Amino acid sequence: GQSLEQPSEVTAVEGAIVQINCTYQTSGFYGLSWYQQHDGGAPTFLSYNALDGLEETGRFSSFLSRSDSYGYLLLQELQMKDSASYFCAVSSPRGSARQLTFGSGTQLTVLP
Amino acid sequence: DSGVTQTPKHLITATGQRVTLRCSPRSGDLSVYWYQQSLDQGLQFLIQYYNGEERAKGNILERFSAQQFPDLHSELNLSSLELGDSALYFCASSVGEAGGSEQFFGPGTRLTVL
Numbered sequence: 001g002q003s004l005e006q007p008s009e010v011t012a013v014e015g016a017i018v019q020i021n022c023t024y025q026t027s028g029f030y031g032l033s034w035y036q037q038h039d040g041g042a043p044t045f046l047s048y049n050a051l052d053g054l055e056e057t058g059r060f061s062s063f064l065s066r067s068d069s070y071g072y073l074l075l076q077e078l079q080m081k082d083s084a085s086y087f088c089a090v091s092s093p094r095g096s097a098r099q100l101t102f103g104s105g106t107q108l109t110v111l112p
Numbered sequence: 113d114s115g116v117t118q119t120p121k122h123l124i125t126a127t128g129q130r131v132t133l134r135c136s137p138r139s140g141d142l143s144v145y146w147y148q149q150s151l152d153q154g155l156q157f158l159i160q161y162y163n164g165e166e167r168a169k170g171n172i173l174e175r176f177s178a179q180q181f182p183d184l185h186s187e188l189n190l191s192s193l194e195l196g197d198s199a200l201y202f203c204a205s206s207v208g209e210a211g212g213s214e215q216f217f218g219p220g221t222r223l224t225v226l
Contacts, residue, residue: 033157033214041223042114042199042217042218043202043217044114044217045214045216048214083121087155089155094169095168096167097160097167097209098168099160100157100215101157102154102156102157103208104153104154105154
């Protein structure tokens with residue numbers, strides 16, 4: 001089966017940098033995704049890493065180390081609107097298809 | 113707006129009842145996924161359809177079933193409802209049948225079972 005671990009809560013101040021870690025155990029691995037979800041809203045895609053290394057998209061970066069079964073999401077120049085839940089998700093084989101298994105989410109609170 | 117639509121937005125029903133949730137994927141997307149999100153929980157994958165065929169099954173209860181129609185919209189049927197079925201149900205879609213990379217989520221249906 002698949003299991004993912006990420007911190008349940010993180011707090012930071014506006015303008016700061018925060019890193020949300022994710023470790024995973026999976027049988028078969030295609031890649032690691034990150035999704036953002038504001039309270040009661042739809043999850044929205046942030047990034048996807050299939051290969052080791054850092055992917056940068058504006059203020060957000062995502063890192064993957066396949067050998068360590070570890071990834072992180074880095075948020076820079078934090079803004080109040082970044083307060084949300086962040087989910088890592090592993091893409092892995094399920095039969096002849098692929099499925100996404102989500103972690104339990106990290107609630108990020110950005111303080112003024 | 114992701115382009116994925118879900119109806120209804122809210123649903124309140126009683127235990128033992130049956131409900132149907134509806135999802136229309138983004139134009140051009142062939143895959144539809146259903147997820148359940150209980151209070152303060154992550155997203156639990158239920159089932160995936162690709163171009164009308166079931167492709168992958170997750171932790172979907174036997175009381176739940178789904179299908180994807182020729183016009184690619186999908187319905188999730190929940191029967192013999194229990195209090196514990198109260199949750200947000202999300203539908204997502206993607207272009208291909210791969211369950212990785214980017215999925216586009218609808219606004220969700222909030223189901224309350226009383």
